[in-house]
Amino acid sequence: MQSLSFARRASHLSSTMPAPAHADRISFDSGHAFPGVLPDLTGEAENALSRFRPETLQYAPRAGLPELRQWISEYLATDGAHVSADNVLVTNGAKHAIELVCRALVDEGDSVVVTSPTYFSAIPIIRSFGAQFLEIPQDHDGMDVAALDDLLQQLSRDRRPLPRFIYNISDFHNPTGATMPLARRQALLDLAVRHRIPVIDDSPYRSVRFEGEPVPTLKALDQDDIVVHLGTFSKLLAPGLRVGWAAGATPLLARMAQLKSDAGSCPLTQRVVVEFCTAGRLAPHTIRVQDTYRLHRDRMVAAVHRELPDVTFRAPSGGYYLWLTLPAEIDGEELTQRAGEAGVTIIAGTKFFARSDIEQPRNHVRVAFSHASIEEIDEGVRRLARAYHSLADGAVATAKTAR
Amino acid sequence: MQSLSFARRASHLSSTMPAPAHADRISFDSGHAFPGVLPDLTGEAENALSRFRPETLQYAPRAGLPELRQWISEYLATDGAHVSADNVLVTNGAKHAIELVCRALVDEGDSVVVTSPTYFSAIPIIRSFGAQFLEIPQDHDGMDVAALDDLLQQLSRDRRPLPRFIYNISDFHNPTGATMPLARRQALLDLAVRHRIPVIDDSPYRSVRFEGEPVPTLKALDQDDIVVHLGTFSKLLAPGLRVGWAAGATPLLARMAQLKSDAGSCPLTQRVVVEFCTAGRLAPHTIRVQDTYRLHRDRMVAAVHRELPDVTFRAPSGGYYLWLTLPAEIDGEELTQRAGEAGVTIIAGTKFFARSDIEQPRNHVRVAFSHASIEEIDEGVRRLARAYHSLADGAVATAKTAR
Numbered sequence: 001m002q003s004l005s006f007a008r009r010a011s012h013l014s015s016t017m018p019a020p021a022h023a024d025r026i027s028f029d030s031g032h033a034f035p036g037v038l039p040d041l042t043g044e045a046e047n048a049l050s051r052f053r054p055e056t057l058q059y060a061p062r063a064g065l066p067e068l069r070q071w072i073s074e075y076l077a078t079d080g081a082h083v084s085a086d087n088v089l090v091t092n093g094a095k096h097a098i099e100l101v102c103r104a105l106v107d108e109g110d111s112v113v114v115t116s117p118t119y120f121s122a123i124p125i126i127r128s129f130g131a132q133f134l135e136i137p138q139d140h141d142g143m144d145v146a147a148l149d150d151l152l153q154q155l156s157r158d159r160r161p162l163p164r165f166i167y168n169i170s171d172f173h174n175p176t177g178a179t180m181p182l183a184r185r186q187a188l189l190d191l192a193v194r195h196r197i198p199v200i201d202d203s204p205y206r207s208v209r210f211e212g213e214p215v216p217t218l219k220a221l222d223q224d225d226i227v228v229h230l231g232t233f234s235k236l237l238a239p240g241l242r243v244g245w246a247a248g249a250t251p252l253l254a255r256m257a258q259l260k261s262d263a264g265s266c267p268l269t270q271r272v273v274v275e276f277c278t279a280g281r282l283a284p285h286t287i288r289v290q291d292t293y294r295l296h297r298d299r300m301v302a303a304v305h306r307e308l309p310d311v312t313f314r315a316p317s318g319g320y321y322l323w324l325t326l327p328a329e330i331d332g333e334e335l336t337q338r339a340g341e342a343g344v345t346i347i348a349g350t351k352f353f354a355r356s357d358i359e360q361p362r363n364h365v366r367v368a369f370s371h372a373s374i375e376e377i378d379e380g381v382r383r384l385a386r387a388y389h390s391l392a393d394g395a396v397a398t399a400k401t402a403r
Numbered sequence: 404m405q406s407l408s409f410a411r412r413a414s415h416l417s418s419t420m421p422a423p424a425h426a427d428r429i430s431f432d433s434g435h436a437f438p439g440v441l442p443d444l445t446g447e448a449e450n451a452l453s454r455f456r457p458e459t460l461q462y463a464p465r466a467g468l469p470e471l472r473q474w475i476s477e478y479l480a481t482d483g484a485h486v487s488a489d490n491v492l493v494t495n496g497a498k499h500a501i502e503l504v505c506r507a508l509v510d511e512g513d514s515v516v517v518t519s520p521t522y523f524s525a526i527p528i529i530r531s532f533g534a535q536f537l538e539i540p541q542d543h544d545g546m547d548v549a550a551l552d553d554l555l556q557q558l559s560r561d562r563r564p565l566p567r568f569i570y571n572i573s574d575f576h577n578p579t580g581a582t583m584p585l586a587r588r589q590a591l592l593d594l595a596v597r598h599r600i601p602v603i604d605d606s607p608y609r610s611v612r613f614e615g616e617p618v619p620t621l622k623a624l625d626q627d628d629i630v631v632h633l634g635t636f637s638k639l640l641a642p643g644l645r646v647g648w649a650a651g652a653t654p655l656l657a658r659m660a661q662l663k664s665d666a667g668s669c670p671l672t673q674r675v676v677v678e679f680c681t682a683g684r685l686a687p688h689t690i691r692v693q694d695t696y697r698l699h700r701d702r703m704v705a706a707v708h709r710e711l712p713d714v715t716f717r718a719p720s721g722g723y724y725l726w727l728t729l730p731a732e733i734d735g736e737e738l739t740q741r742a743g744e745a746g747v748t749i750i751a752g753t754k755f756f757a758r759s760d761i762e763q764p765r766n767h768v769r770v771a772f773s774h775a776s777i778e779e780i781d782e783g784v785r786r787l788a789r790a791y792h793s794l795a796d797g798a799v800a801t802a803k804t805a806r
Contacts, residue, residue, distance in 0.1 A: 030462070038460040045448040057441040057641035059433070092495060092665040099664035103531065108511065125664050128506065238460035242669040261502035261528050262495040266645040266669055 026380035029345040031174075031239070031320055032371040037292045038238055039285055044275040048268055056271045060264030062257040064090025064245070068274045072231070072245050075277075079206075080220030081229065081247065089253040092265050094204055094232040094244040098122050098167075100256040101200055101228060101246070102129045105164045113151075113166040115143045117323075117352030117364070119174045119202065122167060126354075133354035134163055140314060142180035143168055145187045152195050165198040170218055172205040175323045175352050175366040177316025182215050193224045198252070202230045204244075207286050209318040210294040225249040233273050235320070236286060241269040293320065293370060296377060300369040303381035308388055320370035323349070326363040330391060335365055338387035344380040429783035432748040434577075434642070434723055435774040440695045441641055442688055444675055451674040459674045463667030465660040467493025467648070471677045475634070475648050478680075482609075483623030484632065484650065492656040495668050497607055497635040497647040501525050501570075503659040504603055504631060504649070505532045508567045516554075516569040518546045520726075520755030520767070522577045522605065525570060529757075536757035537566055543717060545583035546571055548590045555598050568601045573621055575608040578726045578755050578769040580719025585618050596627045601655070605633045607647075610689050612721040613697040628652040636676055638723070639689060644672040696723065696773060699780060703772040706784035711791055723773035726752070729766040733794060738768055741790035747783040 048056045055065070063069060069085040076083050091097040106112065108130030114122070116135035126133070134151060137144045148166070155162055168188070170180045180188070192199045201218040219229040228248035233241055243265070246253060276282060300322060301315045312325045326332060336348040349364025372380055451459045458468070466472060472488040479486050494500040509515065511533030517525070519538035529536070537554060540547045551569070558565055571591070573583045583591070595602045604621040622632040631651035636644055646668070649656060679685060703725060704718045715728045729735060739751040752767025775783055 032461050035457045035461075038456055040452070040456075041460075042449050042452045045452055046445050049443070049445045049448055053441055053443075054438045055643075057444075057643040058435050058438075059642045092669075096665045121666070124661070128662060239462045240458075240460040240670045242665055258527070259531060262499045262645055263524070266495070266672055267643045269669055269671060 024343055026344045026376045027371050028367040028380055029347050030371055033239060034292055034371055037289055041272055044272040047275055048271040052271050056268040060267035062260055062264050065267060065270045068270045071274060071277050076247055080216050083247045086250050087247050089246045089257055090265050090270060091244045091246060092242045093234055094202060094230040095121055097230045097244055097246040098125050100259055102126055103259045104252060104255045106131050111163045113163045114354050117175055118354055119169060120351040123354045135355050138176060140178055141184055142173055142178045145184050149191055162195055162197055165200050166192060167200045169202045171203055172316055172319030175321050177319055177321060177323055185218055185221055189218060189221055192226050199227045201227055204232045204235045205319040208235055208289060208293055210290060210297060212317050243269050243273050296369040299374045299377045303378055307381050307385035320368050322367050324365050324367060328363055331362050332365045335387060335391055338391055339384050342383040342387040344383040427746055429747045429779045430774050431770040431783055432750050433774055434771060436642060437695055437773055440692055447675040447678040450678055451671055455674050459671040463670035465663055465667050468670060468673045471673045474677060474680050479650055483619050486650045489653050490650050492649045492660055493668050493673060494647045494649060495645045496637055497605060497633040498524055500633045500647055500649040501528050503662055505529055506662045507655060507658045509534050514566045516566045517757050520578055521757055522572060523754040526757045538758050541579060543581055544587055545576055545581045548587050552594055565598055565600055568603050569595060570603045572605045574606055575719055575722030578724050580722055580724060580726055588621055588624055592621060592624055595629050602630045604630055607635045607638045608722040611638055611692060611696055613693060615720050646672050646676050698777060699772040702777045702780045706781055710784050710788035723771050725770050727768050731766055734765050735768045738790060738794055741794055742787050745786040745790040747786040
């Protein structure tokens, strides 16, 4: 029953799900929430399943519950984006929105721009549509827009097809943590408009900010309806709800809605979210989330400085992750394996590079400070340091032997 | 921002969602549940969001909650199918499972076998992957397996590619209501095994049986792991939960799980379902569902006999729908439009034929007896009859004028 094409489709899908539960295992690998910050939604659910039962237990509109779309549009408006409810499509989390963008825009052989590195879960989704990746390097301010400019000019000169969309994470990039400054956002937009290439701004972490002022979103700067802003309640509220959204031009959203194979997303979880948000619970909850993860970040930053002085990184002002750069001779995949053996799960940096046909940096790992408690963060980094030293000492020994 | 390929992908997607709500509109068009039969799930949700909070508000395993997969495998086992929890993939409803099957198996230009007519929501999903439809006629016993045999033999002789899968609804076919007898199921299976073509048996209505004994499912007869059985809690419990499943061979299910762009399906609604089922509530609820829809069917059958004597149909022993055959000169799309104007929404039969490149029968409509109350069924059929007579009288007048 398996065919070549079946195998081809599956072969690039990495198994990057968290490792199986382990009594004593500490998880730095996943984007799970800290359990202590998961809200009590029993009241919202009670209401959703009694007063709103005829809504929450039937099929929902494909585009989402009208009240939720309205609420999201207002939420985005307070963040500077001029969108109406018609510009909002509710999805089963932001990853589902990435898939729908691909279904609407990408055919086999088309190309898509991503940063190097980029969000590892976006890679297999985009690849599964047969897209080729155009990787653009990053610095501490995010995507190198000048490099993108060069690439697009080159493609235009060569009369080669332009990419179908530019995938970016402008706020607290996953995995690097970088946030793109205003001038570069404007440059990216100008470039996208000039070449008429949609920009998919995947923004799950925007509200998980620990300090400093937010930079306007690409959507807030977007005069040409060329940006599709992806958001989610996964990081605001709870991943398990599977409620996210795409905000952008209505013709594209209408096509994405038609391509939702599940018809309407779950109206029960949508109603729970609406009830939570319209009751005014989101703003105080967001502060609690920020306070929690700021503590987690600070604890992990201190622990890595203390336990892993050879490792470099920039502490992010938001999000869930540290992107660690290892000394050049340390292989991130080996470290990931040894860390797992030492009882702490992390993700090898190689998972975050989209192109598999070129040599990629191997000396990175991503560690999440979101899920573990602060005690677990301390212990997890100690375990990671043990794994690191077992590897580094071996590398030094090998280097000495080689001399 | 729109391209040719964008337009192509979208052009075949019919807008077959229910018409907008209307104060006095009666809905015979949708597969919505009768509101009076929607269960009280507040206790299950309370439990799911308190005791199980760390599970229900985090990301879930891609394949589904282990307890739900186990429960589904036992449910299928009581129905004769020999599957373990490893053979079960939880999806966002059965339509999502159809999409995942296509993602795993279908490439542009591949062919897929469907009945003529077939489930209208499956058509745009399968078509969106670039598949060509091979339509097989039906009689009162469902798919004409002898015709399928001829087709597959012809393809083999011509050394042309075989279809990637056979899509069928063996129990209470949507829209025809036909249930395939045992001998024909066995013949279909034999054929599938001989040519090594997976059979996707979409079975949302199997438990919505009003009389008679169930025929063994294709999965129960399947010795070769060639059948993927699709089920859902949408018709058993509530569409809004968006919890369905695929049961089949583990290699295919593993690929489908990897292709789930939303990673794990919503753990909250999965846990609500598990709690409901393991508390023993499903069996009595199923009887209530059967009793309710049996009454609805009987009422609609009587009303159509009374109000629309020119129309022919076979009363189904289960499911949600009547498939009405109109006199040859009556156009189902025109009737659908006039019915809408008269305040009752139905679906034109032409929506259920997959091939748009050949002439298809136009004298059918599908009417659902599920959602409307029995009073609404009476009134809705009266409205449908008025719409019918306005059309039939016009058709007679036109015929007379033409003479």
